[in-house]
Amino acid sequence: MEAAPKEKEKNLNFIEEIIEEDVKTGKNNSRVLTRFPPEPNGYLHIGHAKSICLNFGVAQRFGGQTNLRFDDTNPVTEDTEYVESIKEDIKWLGFNWAEELYASDYFDTLYNYAELLISKGLAYVEESSSEEIAKMKGTPTQAGVDSPFRNRSAEENLNLFRKMRNSEFDEGAMVLRAKIDMASPNMLMRDPLIYRIKKAHHHRTGDKWCIYPMYDFAHGQSDSIENITHSVCTLEFVPHREVYDWFIDKLEIFPSKQYEFARLNLTYTVMSKRKLLQLVNDNYVSGWDDPRMPTISGMRRRGYTAKAIRDFCDRIGVAKRENLIDVGLLEFFVRDHLNKIADRMMVVTDPLKVTITNFPEGKTEICSVENNPENPEGGHREMPFTHEIYIESEDFMEEPPKKFFRLAPGQMVRLKGAFIIQCDDFVKDEAGNIVELKCSYIENSKSGQDESGLKVKGVLHWVSIADAVPVELRIYDRLFKAENPASEEGEFMEYINENSLNIISAFAEPALKAATLDGKYQFIRKGYYVLDKDSNGNQLIFNQTVGLKDNWAKASN
RNA sequence: UGGCUUAUGGUGUAAUGGUAACACAGCGGUUUUUGGUGCCGUUAUUCAAGGUUCGAGUCCUUGUAAGCCAACCA
Numbered sequence: 001m002e003a004a005p006k007e008k009e010k011n012l013n014f015i016e017e018i019i020e021e022d023v024k025t026g027k028n029n030s031r032v033l034t035r036f037p038p039e040p041n042g043y044l045h046i047g048h049a050k051s052i053c054l055n056f057g058v059a060q061r062f063g064g065q066t067n068l069r070f071d072d073t074n075p076v077t078e079d080t081e082y083v084e085s086i087k088e089d090i091k092w093l094g095f096n097w098a099e100e101l102y103a104s105d106y107f108d109t110l111y112n113y114a115e116l117l118i119s120k121g122l123a124y125v126e127e128s129s130s131e132e133i134a135k136m137k138g139t140p141t142q143a144g145v146d147s148p149f150r151n152r153s154a155e156e157n158l159n160l161f162r163k164m165r166n167s168e169f170d171e172g173a174m175v176l177r178a179k180i181d182m183a184s185p186n187m188l189m190r191d192p193l194i195y196r197i198k199k200a201h202h203h204r205t206g207d208k209w210c211i212y213p214m215y216d217f218a219h220g221q222s223d224s225i226e227n228i229t230h231s232v233c234t235l236e237f238v239p240h241r242e243v244y245d246w247f248i249d250k251l252e253i254f255p256s257k258q259y260e261f262a263r264l265n266l267t268y269t270v271m272s273k274r275k276l277l278q279l280v281n282d283n284y285v286s287g288w289d290d291p292r293m294p295t296i297s298g299m300r301r302r303g304y305t306a307k308a309i310r311d312f313c314d315r316i317g318v319a320k321r322e323n324l325i326d327v328g329l330l331e332f333f334v335r336d337h338l339n340k341i342a343d344r345m346m347v348v349t350d351p352l353k354v355t356i357t358n359f360p361e362g363k364t365e366i367c368s369v370e371n372n373p374e375n376p377e378g379g380h381r382e383m384p385f386t387h388e389i390y391i392e393s394e395d396f397m398e399e400p401p402k403k404f405f406r407l408a409p410g411q412m413v414r415l416k417g418a419f420i421i422q423c424d425d426f427v428k429d430e431a432g433n434i435v436e437l438k439c440s441y442i443e444n445s446k447s448g449q450d451e452s453g454l455k456v457k458g459v460l461h462w463v464s465i466a467d468a469v470p471v472e473l474r475i476y477d478r479l480f481k482a483e484n485p486a487s488e489e490g491e492f493m494e495y496i497n498e499n500s501l502n503i504i505s506a507f508a509e510p511a512l513k514a515a516t517l518d519g520k521y522q523f524i525r526k527g528y529y530v531l532d533k534d535s536n537g538n539q540l541i542f543n544q545t546v547g548l549k550d551n552w553a554k555a556s557n
Numbered sequence: 558u559g560g561c562u563u564a565u566g567g568u569g570u571a572a573u574g575g576u577a578a579c580a581c582a583g584c585g586g587u588u589u590u591u592g593g594u595g596c597c598g599u600u601a602u603u604c605a606a607g608g609u610u611c612g613a614g615u616c617c618u619u620g621u622a623a624g625c626c627a628a629c630c631a
Contacts, residue, residue, distance in 0.1 A: 013570090074631075130629055133629085140560070143559090186560060214631090215631050236631095238562060322563070324569090328568090332582090447590065456590085458592085522593080548593050555592085
């Protein structure tokens with residue numbers, strides 16, 4: 001009999017509180033329907049992951065569903081490549097949408113809404129240039145002035161708008177504006193533009209339209225058409241809420257409600273699609289899925305798991321305060337998950353040859369090594385132990401400091417999963433570099449059948465030279481040198497870290513030849529790694545997901 | 558000379574008028590065939606000034622600071 005898992009009384013965030021209240025009071029018949037509304041003009045990043053976890057999460061929590069709706073009202077920047085990547089990323093994160101929809105599905109309805117507004121005397125065709133429109137808008141501290149085209153008759157407006165649709169005017173010649181209030185303290189209420197002419201091919205509607213609705217005339221209405229109950233977006237849309245509500249009110253359509261939360265900011269990176277696109281276009285990174293990118297696809301290629309990202313999003317919470325979250329917190333959740341699931345492997349990055357003087361040349365002793373101490377069912381693998389092995393150069397010191405639990409003349413260590421060895425001698429080249437160690441192994445100290453009675457403090461990773469597999473390791477550092485490059489003075493590009501990618505060669509144990517693209521590995525005493533898709537038959541390439549914590553290195557600084 | 562939003566440890570997030578808590582980071586210890594993991598402990602917080610109240614992080618007033626708003630972007 002299993003004890004009923006006690007529902008942890010988790011605190012609700014402010015959006016969940018609103019929804020809980022709405023469900024309790026029977027608003028919308030207690031129905032909850034949210035939506036995730038990306039514009040298909042770039043790849044999803046960790047900031048979107050926060051929004052996805054929120055939108056899908058609250059719906060799940062309150063028995064509702066979530067639509068995926070592509071906000072594709074600007075054909076110039078949008079593309080199906082992005083649609084596909086966005087769908088893949090959401091699925092990978094572990095969420096399923098109720099319906100896949102597009103704002104462009106509603107172009108006919110939206111057009112009719114516009115005509116309705118015109119006939120109500122609430123919209124007009126503007127012929128001023130964009131510069132003139134901007135000038136007439138005033139400033140935040142100064143009211144705008146009415147356009148000379150503001151008081152045309154509904155008939156004239158309707159006629160002109162239909163001609164706009166029929167491609168009788170050039171781009172920029174005319175726009176449709178809502179007739180609200182040029183003196184509103186909210187700049188967005190000063191007769192916002194709602195339709196513009198763009199003679200561009202749309203990724204879904206092709207060449208059917210030459211006029212496209214603006215965000216403010218598409219988003220709220222799309223929510224309403226889908227009967228979205230809670231439309232959750234980021235803080236920069238707060239001033240848009242008044243416009244959102246105004247259109248729904250004047251159109252007399254289903255009253256979806258907008259709620260805003262603070263977007264995620266992470267240290268040492270940037271989080272806008274525009275900036276990320278610039279990194280891609282200027283070749284600072286290899287693409288949207290470069291492992292240094294904060295994109296979902298980049299993090300996936302880097303080896304981050306969906307669970308780690310979800311746990312992170314859970315932990316950072318949802319509020320209305322501007323925030324800058326330490327990327328170290330994300331890395332904590334990555335390590336936390338990987339520690340439980342990654343197979344341990346041995347890889348030597350800076351080899352130092354060790355000759356086991358009392359182990360016969362040509363002989364191979366097979367060692368059975370545990371794959372994951374955190375997982376009893378993880379099994380074992382075989383590692384060959386031979387006369388000559390590699391260890392890390394930094395694991396030997398001729399004159400060790402106190403508490404150096406590694407190799408030094410006369411000192412003993414355990415080779416992980418194999419034998420205890422003792423350093424008897426070392427060889428230097430003409431330049432004084434240590435090039436080889438002469439060690440003896442303790443025959444009855446083999447892992448799992450140790451009868452030596454010896455206690456050694458240090459445990460080293462190692463690899464048999466004859467069996468070692470040369471591999472390439474790609475080790476990543478933060479993309480930017482400034483904590484918050486976007487808020488720093490000058491261009492964010494000035495703060496880019498030129499040394500964010502470090503490629504090194506290394507020697508791996510033979511089991512790594514069987515590495516797969518979705519396998520997760522911990523290179524013992526080094527970090528977590530995944531096979532990169534750039535690997536081929538001749539060359540295995542691994543990305544470092546994140547390094548292991550290293551208290552020894554920290555203490556010696 | 559505008560409007561809107563927000564202010565809680567180093568970073569985030571809770572506390573819904575009644576003992577300021579949780580996570581990460583930091584620091585110390587312990588376990589360990591990874592100087593990893595685990596476990597234990599610990600440092601540190603209510604923007605300011607008034608007011609209401611038996612009692613204020615929470616309510617009121619006045620400040621201060623930060624963010625957003627003047628794209629035919631979303």
